[in-house]
Amino acid sequence: MNRQISLTVNDKKKEIRIDVRQSLLEVLREQLGLLSVKQGCAVGECGACTVLIDDVPIDACLYLAVWADGKSIRTVEGESRNDKLSRVQQAFVDEGAVQCGICTPGFVMAATSFVEKHHQQNISRHDIRRGLAGNLCRCTGYDTIVTAVQKCLDEDD
Ligand code: FES
Ligand code: FES
Structure with a gap:
């Protein structure tokens, strides 16, 4: 089953259609091209997929993308400003x-x-x-x- 969700990713509003079975990790990498979000273990053990959801660190591999509807996501790509590292x-x-x-x-x-x-x-x-x-x-x-x-x-x- 597909669903439309809206979320903010690195300060930009996004409206995307996702499969409700997809993890946030999959959507960030495959649909939004945010390749800093890495898949390591894929079972919540390693933290390689850590993103901030409403400023709280979360393993994106265990988090369904549909749960991110209405939320704000931060990844490494959004941390630098005007070519200046955070x-x-x-x-x-x-x-x-x-x-x-x-x-x-x-x-x-x-x-x-x-x-x-x-x-x-x-x-x-x-x-x-x-x-x-x-x-x-x-x-x-x-x-x-x-x-x-x-x-x-x-x-x-
Ligand atoms: S990929 Fe290891 S915790 Fe998500
Ligand atoms: S897993 Fe990255 S340096 Fe060890």
Whole structure:
């Protein structure tokens, strides 16, 4: 069964027709061409598909596109402005936290939400690790990612 939905994606209104069985991940990638949204595990374990829905990080692989009707979606493509990286993106670059193309977009979106949510709070590295626990990288440690997030939070002070 198909349905028309309207949603806002990276500040742009979209009216699209979807199959109600499609995940938001499929629609963002295949219909809207937002290829930053990656499929890793496809079962809600890895966080590679993390997008912000009404500013809350969600695994797009587990979220039906039809549920996004009327909501606002943010992906990595919408985070830079006028060719300028967002401060989280810039902190990832500056701290060497950019990893592979599969896990990094999800980390950036989860980190963006974390920084926005914990603006001007006293947050430890342990808190940041817990906050990003839904995003996995099997290749390396998470230290530089935690440092990038810490840097953004410190800039808020
Ligand atoms: S692809 Fe969605 S959580 Fe892994
Ligand atoms: S999964 Fe991306 S660098 Fe490990």
